Amino acid sequence: GAGVSQSPSNKVTEKGKDVELRCDPISGHTALYWYRQRLGQGLEFLIYFQGNSAPDKSGLPSDRFSAERTGESVSTLTIQRTQQEDSAVYLCASSLNRGDYGYTFGSGTRLTVV
Amino acid sequence: DQQVKQNSPSLSVQEGRISILNCDYTNSMFDYFLWYKKYPAEGPTFLISISSIKDKNEDGRFTVFLNKSAKHLSLHIVPSQPGDSAVYFCAAGGYQKVTFGTGTKLQVIP
Numbered sequence: 079g080a081g082v083s084q085s086p087s088n089k090v091t092e093k094g095k096d097v098e099l100r101c102d103p104i105s106g107h108t109a110l111y112w113y114r115q116r117l118g119q120g121l122e123f124l125i126y127f128q129g130n131s132a133p134d135k136s137g138l139p140s141d142r143f144s145a146e147r148t149g150e151s152v153s154t155l156t157i158q159r160t161q162q163e164d165s166a167v168y169l170c171a172s173s174l175n176r177g178d179y180g181y182t183f184g185s186g187t188r189l190t191v192v
Numbered sequence: 193d194q195q196v197k198q199n200s201p202s203l204s205v206q207e208g209r210i211s212i213l214n215c216d217y218t219n220s221m222f223d224y225f226l227w228y229k230k231y232p233a234e235g236p237t238f239l240i241s242i243s244s245i246k247d248k249n250e251d252g253r254f255t256v257f258l259n260k261s262a263k264h265l266s267l268h269i270v271p272s273q274p275g276d277s278a279v280y281f282c283a284a285g286g287y288q289k290v291t292f293g294t295g296t297k298l299q300v301i302p
Binding site: 182 | 233289
């Protein structure tokens with residue numbers, strides 16, 4: 079597609095429920111990144127994919143967080159047993175290759191855990 | 193630890209004047225530096241970048257300066273326009289990912 083698409087744009091969930099966030103990167107972009115931004119804070123790195131593999135998962139906050147990418151395209155970020163501190167905007171970005179730092183970001187998914 | 197720091201959370205500038213946004217970093221292994229701009233309810237958009245082998249890069253009204261010895265970079269916008277009002281993120285590239293600062297909210301007053 080023309081840009082990075084994320085869905086849903088907004089998600090309100092009850093504490094303890096699982097949520098799945100989706101990212102469609104730009105076609106042909108082999109690298110895909112997940113970041114999150116909590117209220118009043120900067121962008122926090124979560125995980126990045128090169129193709130279908132995830133060389134760097136160092137930013138995932140806990141084992142409740144997981145991500146996968148299939149077919150060098152769509153990626154899903156899953157948060158199990160959500161907690162209130164998971165409330166944030168989750169941003170996905172893609173770039174042509176790893177090491178290409180001019181990322182194109184999606185508009186994000188605003189997650190609110192109540 | 194915060195490897196990329198933007199110590200000014202906000203900045204107000206009159207239209208037509210220069211806006212200067214500052215950023216400090218701690219990791220000398222970063223080899224590429226970028227500025228992103230973010231409007232509310234949108235994702236950040238890439239604005240301008242600079243390689244660690246340069247000390248200045250200019251693109252229209254936007255200039256980024258890099259002082260490697262001080263581990264400091266700045267973004268100059270001149271002249272500032274109301275449409276420049278946004279949050280600006282400083283970022284540093286290395287280890288095949290980008291590390292972002294906390295952002296500076298710029299308000300350009302007409």
